[in-house]
Amino acid sequence: MNALTKVKLINELNEREAALGVREAVSWHAEYKDSAWVFVGGLPYELTEGDIICVFSQYGEIVNINLVRDKKTGKSKGFCFVCYEDQRSTILAVDNFNGIKIKGRTIRVDHVANYRPPKDNDDIDNVTKALRERGCGAKTPPPTSSDSSEDEVPVQRHKGLEACSLFSPPCYC
Incomplete structure (x- = not known):
């Protein structure tokens, strides 16, 4: 199944x-x-x-990113993995950026x-090593006492964002 078909299927599922x-x-x-x-492909x-952080931080704090690059040339392969501080941000990113x-x-x-980080090499910093050991953003904070299941609202696409110069034509989601 090609990437555009997957994009369409995810969007149809969200709409349903x-x-x-x-x-x-x-x-x-x-x-x-x-x-x-989250996986981001077709970049x-x-x-x-x-x-990428500039665009994807619209829906939450990004704590780690792995832009996959060619080992010989160092050029991007056009896909990456982004880790949010709060797991709920992944839902917003998938629903709004796909x-x-x-x-x-x-x-x-x-x-x-099940994200598997790349194998360690000598040039990674201590922060990255610590994130790989303990993981990042996997725990969603418990709901506050004022939240109740009766007040739950389905996730909806957000509208009215500022236009981003990377989007062509300008995107106002």
Whole structure:
């Protein structure tokens, strides 16, 4: 199945759940509740980690990113893995960024169930080593006492964001 077909299927699933009013606890996203990682594919090759963080931090604090690069040339392979501080941010990222265009390329954003970090090499810093040991963002904070299941609202796409210069044409999600 090609990447654009996967983008379309994820968007159709989200639309169906929104139309049916499916609760967050039984949504297809709940299968990934233990992972704060998302896969981002179809990226323009010239984007850097900073560019990706700039776009994806709209829905939460990013604590780790792995932009996969060619070992010989160091050039981006056009996909990366992003880890959010809070797992709930992954749902927003998947629902809102999947299928958008960045610099003329349609990107695919999906959950990652079991992210495996790349093998350690000598040039990684202590912060990265610590994140790999303890993991990042896998624990979602418990709901506050004012939250109740009766007040649960299905996840909806957010509208009215500022236009981003990386989107072509300008995206207002």
